[in-house]
Amino acid sequence: MKYLSTRGDTTPRGFCDILLEGLAPDGGLYLPTHYPRVDAATLARWRGLPYADLAFEILSLYVDDIPPDDLRALVRKTYTREVFGTDAIVPLKPLGDGLYLEALSNGPTLAFKDMAMQLLGNLFEYELARRGQQLNILGATSGDTGSAAEYAMRGKKGIRVFMLSPHGRMSPFQQAQMFSLQDPNIHNLAIEGVFDDCQDIVKAVSSDLEFKRRWSIGTVNSINWARLLAQVVYYFAGYFQATKTNDERVSFAVPSGNFGNICAGHVARMMGLPIHRLVCATNENDVLDEFFRTGTYRVRASAETFETSSPSMDISKASNFERFVFDLLGRDAARTAELFGVQVPQRGGFTLAPDEFARVPSFGFVSGRSTHADRLATIRDTWQRHGVMIDTHTADGLRVAREHLDPGVPMVVLETALPAKFAATIREALGREPERPPGFEGIEALPKRFTVLPAQVDAVKRYIETHCA
Numbered sequence: 178m179k180y181l182s183t184r185g186d187t188t189p190r191g192f193c194d195i196l197l198e199g200l201a202p203d204g205g206l207y208l209p210t211h212y213p214r215v216d217a218a219t220l221a222r223w224r225g226l227p228y229a230d231l232a233f234e235i236l237s238l239y240v241d242d243i244p245p246d247d248l249r250a251l252v253r254k255t256y257t258r259e260v261f262g263t264d265a266i267v268p269l270k271p272l273g274d275g276l277y278l279e280a281l282s283n284g285p286t287l288a289f290k291d292m293a294m295q296l297l298g299n300l301f302e303y304e305l306a307r308r309g310q311q312l313n314i315l316g317a318t319s320g321d322t323g324s325a326a327e328y329a330m331r332g333k334k335g336i337r338v339f340m341l342s343p344h345g346r347m348s349p350f351q352q353a354q355m356f357s358l359q360d361p362n363i364h365n366l367a368i369e370g371v372f373d374d375c376q377d378i379v380k381a382v383s384s385d386l387e388f389k390r391r392w393s394i395g396t397v398n399s400i401n402w403a404r405l406l407a408q409v410v411y412y413f414a415g416y417f418q419a420t421k422t423n424d425e426r427v428s429f430a431v432p433s434g435n436f437g438n439i440c441a442g443h444v445a446r447m448m449g450l451p452i453h454r455l456v457c458a459t460n461e462n463d464v465l466d467e468f469f470r471t472g473t474y475r476v477r478a479s480a481e482t483f484e485t486s487s488p489s490m491d492i493s494k495a496s497n498f499e500r501f502v503f504d505l506l507g508r509d510a511a512r513t514a515e516l517f518g519v520q521v522p523q524r525g526g527f528t529l530a531p532d533e534f535a536r537v538p539s540f541g542f543v544s545g546r547s548t549h550a551d552r553l554a555t556i557r558d559t560w561q562r563h564g565v566m567i568d569t570h571t572a573d574g575l576r577v578a579r580e581h582l583d584p585g586v587p588m589v590v591l592e593t594a595l596p597a598k599f600a601a602t603i604r605e606a607l608g609r610e611p612e613r614p615p616g617f618e619g620i621e622a623l624p625k626r627f628t629v630l631p632a633q634v635d636a637v638k639r640y641i642e643t644h645c646a
């Protein structure tokens with residue numbers, strides 16, 4: 178399998194060539210040259226497989242530059258009961274009326290990002306060792322992504338993580354999760370500023386090409402193809418659990434921000450998984466819902482981006498969205514480059530032509546938006562009727578899922594985080610503390626390892642220099 182860019186660069190690249198890269202050189206995103214179709218016999222065979230073996234089968238279709246035995250060992254080491262809590266890895270919880278929650282949040286940081294990031298950590302370590310290289314991952318976080326990256330990269334050979342977070346602004350639980358890591362390759366840098374300051378510093382350091390090359394600076398952002406590919410697997414696993422035969426169809430509802438998670442659903446559907454609808458759920462930051470209702474994609478300014486109680490979906494532009502639009506446009510790279518390379522930067526967005534927008538339903542997409550009041554009501558209702566406590570992001574998904582139920586078609590809502598991470602909203606909804614999974618009791622009292630730095634690019638550069646030697 179080779180990979181191309183959504184903006185037209187067709188230089189043939191293998192999976193491992195793009196594994197450690199971000200954007201393609203022309204500014205586009207990498208996609209496989211085609212989506213392998215899974216025939217009925219293959220789908221039937223996959224139904225009985227344990228999660229790690231299913232992951233191996235799916236990854237093998239897209240990865241031909243890692244020997245199969247090595248790839249199998251990497252996925253087996255990743256998707257274990259020890260790391261994800263159950264043998265099913267992503268068990269379904271029935272909520273009645275054909276509705277299910279798919280549990281994706283039982284990894285080390287209690288959010289679905291572990292599903293992909295844990296694999297990425299093992300792939301990075303493997304590929305860096307093969308090349309005799311090192312990588313210094315630099316990132317900024319307001320919570321979820323940073324901790325998922327740190328837990329995936331802790332103790333990995335050849336990798337260091339420098340994670341910037343706004344000093345004193347993360348929740349006590351999030352701080353405890355990240356700062357209690359004692360691994361010497363993990364560096365928590367608490368920046369005296371807000372999240373935007375952290376992000377600006379990362380951008381400034383990354384655009385200093387000389388510094389970047391000298392210190393092998395890389396990232397683990399959500400546009401990484403390997404992350405997306407890892408997420409394709411749990412759509413198949415969810416489908417098999419919600420159905421008895423492969424003649425049935427299933428819909429998925431996905432709490433969305435950067436469009437990474439639901440884009441993996443799109444890939445699964447393109448491979449032939451019988452997905453009826455892909456329900457894109459947003460919170461008050463409804464860039465994506467607006468697009469699916471109107472055909473207009475309008476990036477928001479930071480002043481127009483709301484801070485909500487489902488903070489991991491507070492995005493102003495959806496960084497993976499270009500992948501779907503490329504497919505929607507029949508893989509017309511020139512048109513994609515015009516929309517994302519010219520119209521988005523110059524005019525802040527675009528409106529599709531009517532004939533282009535008319536193709537959306539054939540890709541299964543529908544959408545909806547949810548508000549703080551909806552989240553509270555959904556969390557309360559799910560607790561009272563089913564005795565199941567859900568987090569705020571999953572509540573957005575469930576709320577919008579209920580608007581798109583079709584009789585006889587199971588609806589699987591992806592649970593993207595556990596309520597323990599969002600205690601304040603759970604207290605507001607239920608008047609009680611969220612459940613904490615075993616092993617997370619009292620983590621706030623663990624010793625913390627972090628360094629406070631001023632919001633200055635030079636301070637961060639100097640820290641990196643002195644800790645890479």
Ligand SMILES: *Cc1c(COP(=O)(O)O)cnc(C)c1O
Pocket residue numbers: 288289290321322399432433434435436437438439489490570593594
């Ligand atoms: C990252 C995240 C999302 C959004 O996922 P995308 O892939 O960016 O669409 C939703 N919920 C939670 C809890 C997250 O951490």
